[in-house]
Amino acid sequence: MQIFRIDQRFDRHDALLALIRDAFASMDGRIDPPSSAHALDIETLRQKVAEEIAFGASDGDRLVGCVFLKPESDCLYVGKLAVAPDAQGKGIGRMLLAEAEATARALELPALRLLTRVELVENHRAFGACGFVQTGTMCHPGFIRPTAIEMRKLL
Template sequence: METIRLDGSFDRYEDLLSLILSSFAYMDGRIDPPSSAHTLTVASLRRKVVDEIAFAVTTGRELLGCVFCKPEPDCLYIGKLAVAPKAQGRGVGRMLLAVAEETARALALPALRLQTRIELTENHAAFAALGFVETSRSAHPGFTRPTSIEMRKRL
C-alpha cells in the first residue's frame, strides 16, 4: 500500500466517487440529515482536489482510501476520510491520518480537526483512540438537536 497526493494528474474521479459512496453507505438510514457525500459528483471532486489537499491510499490501481485536508487558521480540517469497506481494519485510515498530520506539521498548524455525526458512536471511539478529543457539538441547519461532534487532535 502507498499514499499518493491527488493533484492535476489524477484522472480516476469515478473510482474516487465510488470509493467515498461505498465507504459512507453504512451511514444511510443511521444519520439525519443524510451524509453530504450524496451530493458529491465527479465535477465537485475535481474542484475539491484543486481547492484542498487530497491524498489516497492505493495498492496497484486500486483505491483503498482517501482524505481531503483544508488548512484553517489554527488547524488542518480533515474531511471525507473514506476507507473502502473491504480495506477496513488494514491500517488505511491510520495511513491517511498520518499523512494529514505530516501536512499539518509542514504547514505549521498545531492540530487536526474533524467532524463526525452524533449517531456514529463507533467513530467517536475510533477517533478518541487515535488521540482526538471532543471539542464541541453543532446542529445542521433546520435541526434543533446536535447532529455533529467536532473533534481535535493536538500535534
C-alpha cells in the same frame, strides 16, 4: 499499500467517487441529515481536488482510501476520510491520518480537526484511539439538536 497525493494530474475521479460513496453507504438510514457524500459528483469532486489537499491510498491499482484536508486559521480540517469497506481494519485510515498530521506540521498548524456524526459512536471511539478528543458539537441547518461532534488532535 501506497499513499499518494491526489492533485490536478489525478485522472480517476470516477473511482474516487465510487470509493467515497461505498465508504459512506453504511451511514444511510443511520444519520440525519444524510451525508454530504450524496451531493458529490465528478465535477464537484474535481473542484474539491483543486481547492483542498487530498491524499489517496492504493493497493496495487485499486483505490482503497482517501482524505481531504483544508487549512484553517488554527488547525487542519480533516474531511471525507474514506476507506473501502472491504479494506477497513487494515490501518489505512491511520496511514491517511498520519499524512494529515505531516501536512499540518508542514503548514505549521498545531492541530487536526474533524466532524463526525453524533450517531456514529464507532467513529468516536476510532478517532479517540488516534488521539482525538471531543471539543464541541454542531447542528446542521434546520436542526435544533446536535447532529455532529467536533474532535481535535493537538500535534
